[in-house]
């Protein structure tokens with residue numbers, strides 16, 4: 001709730017896609033603030049709206065098929081009102097994005113060095129030599145071995161881990177303040193995943209970046225994030241500091257996620273296991289709480305009342321009408 005310090009502030013974000021027969025409400029009333037230098041992990045099952053929320057910060061959704069409502073402020077700038085050159089300038093300056101698949105970000109026909117120097121020169125008025133030097137510095141920073149030689153490589157000539165490091169260099173070339181990371185390590189081997197996560201955390205601290213990090217991997221969220229926001233059916237159902245979420249999860253969905261991932265603690269790289277039942281169809285949401293059909297603690301009321309956000313303390317909130325009895329039961333069981 002310390003909104004004054006927020007570098008990014010998402011207020012009552014609603015996103016509906018009009019693609020098929022019925023509109024799909026992929027994001028429903030999302031509120032989220034990220035302070036300068038803070039890392040937030042968005043976790044939840046597939047289709048819960050994590051990526052859609054993340055991409056909305058750069059206004060990346062196809063405008064003709066998408067209805068977006070609410071407000072997204074990045075460093076005081078209202079993203080929803082941007083278009084044309086102002087939007088392009090915003091995308092190229094304050095915010096960078098890294099993806100699961102680096103080949104989406106890297107162009108196959110240019111060397112990675114050419115792409116990074118180009119990105120530097122697009123952002124800063126420097127000579128080619130200066131840009132090359134900075135690209136080399138970036139490659140050293142992300143610990144690419146033989147950086148000089150690797151700058152001359154094409155993306156396909158690099159291993160998955162190296163390509164991910166090259167993409168991080170490209171993302172940092174414009175000296176962003178906010179990094180959006182969409183499952184950046186999911187496609188990598190477990191050991192490489194850990195190296196990349198640690199690198200991201202180190203760069204984030206050194207550069208004072210704010211980060212929104214989308215992941216299925218609760219181990220990665222715990223490793224990298226300061227706070228966790230849990231999404232279910234387009235909503236944030238619980239959000240708070242990592243320690244609070246792990247020790248005192250207030251929402252039955254968070255509790256189920258933690259249970260499914262906690263055999264012997266949070267192994268690095270551990271993924272969420274399936275929870276009984278499946279997420280609802282976003283075009284046909286049930287009455288009341290969307291999680292009620294899968295919730296072991298649901299009552300008749302839960303199937304009728306749409307739960308509103310409740311603050312448990314200054315930093316921890318959840319959307320469940322039975323927070324008190326659910327939290328008490330969890331604390332008693334610990």
Ligand SMILES: Nc1ncnc2c1ncn2[C@@H]1O[C@H](COP(=O)(O)OP(=O)(O)OP(=O)(O)O)[C@@H](O)[C@H]1O
Pocket residue numbers: 017018019024026044045046047048049050051052053062216282
């Ligand atoms: N451009 C689009 N047009 C129509 N529907 C979309 C579009 N983008 C996303 N959706 C729908 O929005 C919902 C949320 O998708 P989103 O990609 O945010 O989920 P996610 O939580 O990131 O899942 P995953 O982990 O699988 O990426 C899904 O039902 C998806 O099919």
